[in-house]
Amino acid sequence: MPARKKLLLGNWKMNHTIAEASAFCDSIKDTKELAKERGIQIGVCPSFLSLQTVKRKAKGIVVGAQDVSAFESGAYTGQVSIPMLQELGITWALVGHSERREYNGESNEVCNAKVKALVSHGMTAVYCCGESEEIYEKGETNAWVENQIRTGLKDLTKDDMKNVVIAYEPIWAIGTGKVATPEIAENVIGYIRTVIKSMFGKGVANRIRILYGGSVKPGNIHEIMLKPDIDGALVGGASLKADSFRELVANL
Numbered sequence: 001m002p003a004r005k006k007l008l009l010g011n012w013k014m015n016h017t018i019a020e021a022s023a024f025c026d027s028i029k030d031t032k033e034l035a036k037e038r039g040i041q042i043g044v045c046p047s048f049l050s051l052q053t054v055k056r057k058a059k060g061i062v063v064g065a066q067d068v069s070a071f072e073s074g075a076y077t078g079q080v081s082i083p084m085l086q087e088l089g090i091t092w093a094l095v096g097h098s099e100r101r102e103y104n105g106e107s108n109e110v111c112n113a114k115v116k117a118l119v120s121h122g123m124t125a126v127y128c129c130g131e132s133e134e135i136y137e138k139g140e141t142n143a144w145v146e147n148q149i150r151t152g153l154k155d156l157t158k159d160d161m162k163n164v165v166i167a168y169e170p171i172w173a174i175g176t177g178k179v180a181t182p183e184i185a186e187n188v189i190g191y192i193r194t195v196i197k198s199m200f201g202k203g204v205a206n207r208i209r210i211l212y213g214g215s216v217k218p219g220n221i222h223e224i225m226l227k228p229d230i231d232g233a234l235v236g237g238a239s240l241k242a243d244s245f246r247e248l249v250a251n252l
């Protein structure tokens with residue numbers, strides 16, 4: 001089985017002004033060295049406004065957008081296109097974060113259009129999925145997430161899948177302090193891998209990186225990352241401060 005490099009990706013959401021993002025970049029030099037020593041890929045997803053600054057200052061880390069339009073250009077007020085991101089050298093974007101699904105009504109079909117647009121431009125899509133507390137309580141997590149995966153990644157080729165990372169984020173664990181147990185996360189992520197296998201074959205299933213997200217902190221990241229199917233973490237709150245981000249890398 002090919003080794004999958006661990007990935008720690010911070011999702012800053014609507015936090016950090018350009019000045020704050022810039023200060024973060026000034027304080028992560030040793031974190032970058034630590035990540036390199038430990039063979040971990042690290043990155044952050046700042047607001048659109050901070051992308052240029054972070055890309056310029058934080059050399060050698062992944063810098064991703066938190067969203068992107070599926071359209072090239074046109075009458076889409078407030079949206080940002082792939083060519084606009086590419087002009088800044090940005091090659092990664094999150095797609096379908098649960099907050100965008102909830103507050104912006106993004107469906108699996110819309111996410112599919114965004115993932116397809118990204119990979120067709122050679123960019124990497126971090127496709128987010130995850131169930132609500134209600135679905136979890138009903139024991140319907142696997143069916144829910146399977147539908148998100150099958151629809152969101154519909155019509156992609158095996159080759160396209162080289163540029164896809166999946167993030168499993170149970171909504172009930174995002175920003176709530178209620179982290180999924182490593183066993184729950186591993187079970188769902190293992191299931192996602194079987195869905196990917198049935199869609200794209202064993203090679204893609206073994207190669208694709210699947211992250212866990214939801215109240216990951218320096219104190220719990222290690223036990224979650226011990227699980228064999230979990231290839232890293234998408235982290236909100238604990239990725240905002242440079243010290244905490246460093247501790248996540250140290251403990252991963």
Ligand code: PEP
Nearest residue numbers: 174175213214215236237
């Ligand atoms: C997220 O926003 O993707 C996330 C997992 O947030 P938090 O780590 O704060 O729960």
